[in-house]
Amino acid sequence: MTKQNTISFYSHLRAQFKDIYESDHYKEEHFILSPQGVHLFTVKGKLLNFCANNYLGLANHPEIIESARKALDLYGYGMASVRFICGTHEIHKQLEQKISNFLQTEDTILYSSCFDANGGLFETLLTEKDAVISDRLNHASIIDGVRLCKATRFRYNHADMTHLETKLKSAQKYRYRIIATDGVFSMDGDVALLNEICDLADRYNSYVMVDDSHATGFFGNTGRGSIEYRNVINRVGIITSTFGKALGGGSGGFTSGRKEVIDILRQRSRPYLYSNSLSPITTAATLKAIDLISNSRNLIKKLHENVKYFRTSIISAGFKIKPDNHPIVPIMIGDASTAKNVADQLLLEGIYVIAFSYPVVPKDTARIRFQISAAHEKADLEVAVSALENLQPSIINGS
Numbered sequence: 001m002t003k004q005n006t007i008s009f010y011s012h013l014r015a016q017f018k019d020i021y022e023s024d025h026y027k028e029e030h031f032i033l034s035p036q037g038v039h040l041f042t043v044k045g046k047l048l049n050f051c052a053n054n055y056l057g058l059a060n061h062p063e064i065i066e067s068a069r070k071a072l073d074l075y076g077y078g079m080a081s082v083r084f085i086c087g088t089h090e091i092h093k094q095l096e097q098k099i100s101n102f103l104q105t106e107d108t109i110l111y112s113s114c115f116d117a118n119g120g121l122f123e124t125l126l127t128e129k130d131a132v133i134s135d136r137l138n139h140a141s142i143i144d145g146v147r148l149c150k151a152t153r154f155r156y157n158h159a160d161m162t163h164l165e166t167k168l169k170s171a172q173k174y175r176y177r178i179i180a181t182d183g184v185f186s187m188d189g190d191v192a193l194l195n196e197i198c199d200l201a202d203r204y205n206s207y208v209m210v211d212d213s214h215a216t217g218f219f220g221n222t223g224r225g226s227i228e229y230r231n232v233i234n235r236v237g238i239i240t241s242t243f244g245k246a247l248g249g250g251s252g253g254f255t256s257g258r259k260e261v262i263d264i265l266r267q268r269s270r271p272y273l274y275s276n277s278l279s280p281i282t283t284a285a286t287l288k289a290i291d292l293i294s295n296s297r298n299l300i301k302k303l304h305e306n307v308k309y310f311r312t313s314i315i316s317a318g319f320k321i322k323p324d325n326h327p328i329v330p331i332m333i334g335d336a337s338t339a340k341n342v343a344d345q346l347l348l349e350g351i352y353v354i355a356f357s358y359p360v361v362p363k364d365t366a367r368i369r370f371q372i373s374a375a376h377e378k379a380d381l382e383v384a385v386s387a388l389e390n391l392q393p394s395i396i397n398g399s
């Protein structure tokens with residue numbers, strides 16, 4: 001670039017940044033000074049945490065830390081290779097097998113993240129002869145994954161089964177059709193209507209893909225996710241999910257399903273072929289996380305009780321919340337600056353929650369999102385409930 005052009009490029013970026021900053025869409029990063037958990041030391045003092053995806057409190061569970069330590073001793077730190085060159089340990093295969101058993105699928109392939117699992121999925125399986133029918137509120141990684149493939153894209157209004165059916169009718173002329181949906185939508189905590197989606201898929205000869213990142217490990221009776229909650233375990237063709245939330249919260253993701261699907265992903269999926277293997281530390285820790293969940297329902301039960309207590313209490317306090325028994329509990333405020341004020345006020349009382357507003361959620365549906373964990377004690381939840389009860393009644397009425 002010429003010097004002139006370079007100067008212009010930087011000034012273009014500065015203007016864009018200024019715009020973000022001045023329109024209240026700037027995302028600040030708050031430093032936390034202690035390990036992830038319910039009680040955090042941060043630059044803003046000691047906070048009670050309600051905004052992590054640490055649903056089972058496994059992020060710093062002693063047995064997980066111990067497994068990670070052992071893996072470090074046994075396998076060392078780095079893989080420095082992709083899987084098919086010299087990046088596969090026995091524990092990678094064990095983790096794939098364990099996930100397949102857990103989700104009752106035939107095979108599983110690991111990725112560095114669920115973002116990568118979704119990014120490497122559609123392009124590998126579909127061509128311009130095919131179609132993807134996607135919920136409008138799907139996670140950015142599904143949207144990007146679909147963008148990378150040449151299949152025709154249809155979008156249906158969020159959770160609108162009539163609209164999905166219309167789109168399926170339009171997509172009949174394509175060779176193969178995949179309906180793609182989040183299992184649980186992170187901004188509302190609502191669960192995809194997977195039983196109805198599977199019925200429609202049967203009627204319109206389509207395949208179903210679910211990204212269960214906000215459900216794997218803790219949601220449903222035994223933690224199999226939204227597919228268990230909606231009773232469709234063997235009806236969903238492809239499941240993608242993350243290790244970065246309930247399953248220890250380190251990093252990594254996977255795609256699980258039929259052998260034919262996983263076989264071809266292993267040969268062709270670009271984020272798998274061209275990106276580093278999951279570190280042994282994360283792999284071993286995730287294996288332990290799945291063992292902990294499989295061997296005892298205690299954490300899932302405690303999470304369930306916490307969610308029930310919190311939801312019931314804030315409904316009695318007069319707040320409107322969306323149904324479904326998910327630990328994501330958005331408190332609907334409406335106005336963006338009111339939501340921000342509420343979050344700031346809660347922060348002053350030591351409660352760490354985030355306000356979400358446009359463009360992350362639709363205009364005038366700003367909200368405060370609470371995320372409940374099995375690591376919360378009843379006393380922690382009581383603190384949050386009483387802080388919410390003490391908010392101005394006008395805020396509740398505005399909801």
Ligand SMILES: *Cc1c(COP(=O)(O)O)cnc(C)c1O
Pocket residue numbers: 112113114115116139141182186211212213214241242243244251252253
């Ligand atoms: C969090 C999330 C992801 C991203 O997972 P990573 O493993 O952190 O990349 C993908 N999809 C959904 C639905 C998510 O909630």
